[in-house]
Amino acid sequence: MRIEGVPASAGYAEGPLFDLDRPPAFYTGKATSAEETTSLQAAIGKAVSRLAAMVETADSDAAGILEFHIAMLEDDALSGPAFASIASGQTADAAWRQALDAEIAGYEASDQDYFRARATDLRDIRDQVLRALTADGGAAAPSGAILCGEDIAPTRFLETDWSNGGGIALKAGSTASHVAMLARSRGVPMVVGLREPLANLAGIALLDAEHGSIVLAPSPDEIGSFRHSSSSFAARQDTARRFLARPAVTKAGTAVRVQVNIADPSDVDGIDIATCDGVGLMRTEFLFGKTLPDEETQYRAYRKVLEWARDKPVTIRTVDAGGDKPVPGFTVEEGNPFLGLRGIRLSLARLDIFRAQIRALLRAAPHGNLRVMFPMIAMADEYERAAALFAEEQAALAARGVAQAMPPLGIMVEVPSVAIAPEAFAGVAFFSIGSNDLTQYVMAAARDNAAVAHLNSVRHPAVLRLIGSVTAFGRETGIPVSLCGDAGGDPAAIPSLLEAGLRDLSVAPAQLAMAKAAISDVSV
Amino acid sequence: MSTAAEATVLITHDVGLHARPSVKFTKLAKTFAADVEIALAANGPWFDAKSIVKVMAAKAPKGTVLHIRASGNGADDAVRALIDLVRRDFDEDAGHVRSA
Numbered sequence: 001m002r003i004e005g006v007p008a009s010a011g012y013a014e015g016p017l018f019d020l021d022r023p024p025a026f027y028t029g030k031a032t033s034a035e036e037t038t039s040l041q042a043a044i045g046k047a048v049s050r051l052a053a054m055v056e057t058a059d060s061d062a063a064g065i066l067e068f069h070i071a072m073l074e075d076d077a078l079s080g081p082a083f084a085s086i087a088s089g090q091t092a093d094a095a096w097r098q099a100l101d102a103e104i105a106g107y108e109a110s111d112q113d114y115f116r117a118r119a120t121d122l123r124d125i126r127d128q129v130l131r132a133l134t135a136d137g138g139a140a141a142p143s144g145a146i147l148c149g150e151d152i153a154p155t156r157f158l159e160t161d162w163s164n165g166g167g168i169a170l171k172a173g174s175t176a177s178h179v180a181m182l183a184r185s186r187g188v189p190m191v192v193g194l195r196e197p198l199a200n201l202a203g204i205a206l207l208d209a210e211h212g213s214i215v216l217a218p219s220p221d222e223i224g225s226f227r228h229s230s231s232s233f234a235a236r237q238d239t240a241r242r243f244l245a246r247p248a249v250t251k252a253g254t255a256v257r258v259q260v261n262i263a264d265p266s267d268v269d270g271i272d273i274a275t276c277d278g279v280g281l282m283r284t285e286f287l288f289g290k291t292l293p294d295e296e297t298q299y300r301a302y303r304k305v306l307e308w309a310r311d312k313p314v315t316i317r318t319v320d321a322g323g324d325k326p327v328p329g330f331t332v333e334e335g336n337p338f339l340g341l342r343g344i345r346l347s348l349a350r351l352d353i354f355r356a357q358i359r360a361l362l363r364a365a366p367h368g369n370l371r372v373m374f375p376m377i378a379m380a381d382e383y384e385r386a387a388a389l390f391a392e393e394q395a396a397l398a399a400r401g402v403a404q405a406m407p408p409l410g411i412m413v414e415v416p417s418v419a420i421a422p423e424a425f426a427g428v429a430f431f432s433i434g435s436n437d438l439t440q441y442v443m444a445a446a447r448d449n450a451a452v453a454h455l456n457s458v459r460h461p462a463v464l465r466l467i468g469s470v471t472a473f474g475r476e477t478g479i480p481v482s483l484c485g486d487a488g489g490d491p492a493a494i495p496s497l498l499e500a501g502l503r504d505l506s507v508a509p510a511q512l513a514m515a516k517a518a519i520s521d522v523s524v
Numbered sequence: 525m526s527t528a529a530e531a532t533v534l535i536t537h538d539v540g541l542h543a544r545p546s547v548k549f550t551k552l553a554k555t556f557a558a559d560v561e562i563a564l565a566a567n568g569p570w571f572d573a574k575s576i577v578k579v580m581a582a583k584a585p586k587g588t589v590l591h592i593r594a595s596g597n598g599a600d601d602a603v604r605a606l607i608d609l610v611r612r613d614f615d616e617d618a619g620h621v622r623s624a
Binding site: 065067075115 | 536538539540542543544546547550551572575576577578580581583585
């Protein structure tokens with residue numbers, strides 16, 4: 001039986017299933033409340049030492065979470081109500097569960113997203129102690145198992161031994177969750193959003209986290225074809241790893257620049273700058289994720305990435321909020337947000353916010369090889385107004401004696417008007433083709449709507465023709481042209497992009513090696 | 525020598541006095557002998573600054589004016605050190621808003 005889902009971390013796993021949601025083992029009540037108290041104290045202590053052991057090997061993000069859990073568990077204010085109910089006759093497990101559920105309800109009732117999200121941490125903390133209470137040694141999954149369930153707690157991921165393989169299959173879950181990020185960085189296969197519950201957990205299962213599916217009780221044929229796909233994936237990854245360290249070159253010897261797309265400044269921590277030609281796209285929406293960031297916060301974020309890249313170029317895109325990326329207090333509610341006030345349109349409507357970002361960019365520029373681009377440009381006038389704001393803010397900073405530099409200013413090519421008539425933009429420093437948006441606007445197919453996903457292809461001749469004509473215009477006028485959409489890292493799309501004339505692609509860091517390998521197979 | 529001190533500070537960290545900052549905040553508070561409390565308004569309610577459960581329960585987002593008061597030995601130093609920590613954005617990396 002095959003169940004489809006969404007790949008969150010590519011790879012293959014074959015092994016027994018381990019039910020994450022099974023009820024914890026039965027807790028045996030003690031004779032006296034003094035013994036119950038001791039039992040809960042011991043369980044909390046055990047949970048704390050398990051967490052402390054995990055901190056040893058965790059990266060800084062994971063360690064931050066674990067230390068928060070430890071601090072909560074060590075706080076008497078958390079366990080106090082539980083010990084009080086034990087004193088009045090409760091068993092340790094029921095007392096702990098009630099005390100934590102009350103605390104969790106408080107978080108869930110918060111009107112702030114961030115605090116509401118911490119309820120997950122509280123549940124995790126609750127369950128760690130319950131597992132310790134029931135002395136459930138079997139709570140640790142067998143080595144090489146596929147962990148399945150509704151969702152998975154970060155600590156559960158961190159305490160699992162992944163050295164003998166294994167994977168994760170979730171009914172809920174998200175590709176953007178903390179665990180999904182951890183899984184990608186450790187190469188643990190993970191599928192989320194399984195459409196049906198896993199009814200039969202006996203026997204082995206086959207997890208295909210490259211395409212997003214799991215097969216329960218597989219037939220010999222299914223096992224054979226799975227192992228074939230799995231070893232082909234492993235071979236591709238091996239090849240890709242060899243390509244990672246080298247500059248990208250096609251079969252015909254044409255050099256292709258390959259840069260990376262990043263969002264959070266901490267994304268660069270896991271990338272060796274020697275393996276790429278710079279940052280082709282640094283998104284800045286993440287800074288606008290929860291609240292409006294001040295100039296100083298932005299300046300530090302930009303400077304960090306510029307210093308990491310040393311002399312290689314870093315192209316930072318001014319905030320592209322709106323569309324499918326609403327920001328409270330900044331974007332507006334619209335009936336048709338992809339065609340509304342987003343990208344540069346919004347920035348030009350909210351000059352206070354835009355000017356702060358411009359100042360942060362001007363101040364960061366002396367710290368590296370910065371280039372700045374504007375998203376969603378449709379008319380030359382928008383570029384000119386944005387460039388004029390850069391000039392104004394530069395003059396103001398210079399007058400105050402603040403260190404700054406004017407970066408080259410380019411534009412995203414994602415609105416069809418620019419791709420069709422690029423001659424209106426002969427004055428820009430560079431073009432960067434945003435293939436995701438360009439495709440959705442050319443094909444009139446929203447990229448977040450699965451019902452029209454079949455229309456959303458960068459390889460449609462209409463899209464490729466526009467990419468080809470922008471590239472040709474760039475060659476004639478000497479304006480550099482690159483591409484920074486998902487297509488740049490898609491091995492299936494890379495041949496068409498190079499044939500359309502592109503020689504500069506920017507891809508997700510995880511796709512860097514695969515993209516270079518795919519480029520070496522193209523004969524342009 | 526018994527003293528009392530009180531001061532306010534604006535929280536500028538992106539997601540407020542949240543999980544990681546609150547770990548640092550309570551750890552620092554515990555290094556002082558004085559009783560330390562925080563509140564979101566001058567008239568309270570006041571929360572024990574040495575208890576992470578209480579500090580989290582204060583739910584102080586970015587933009588909150590945090591009131592910090594201490595009494596007992598080293599009250600002045602405690603308030604000064606905690607105010608400094610909030611001003612330094614809890615020594616966290618800029619723009620680190622990825623939620624746990």
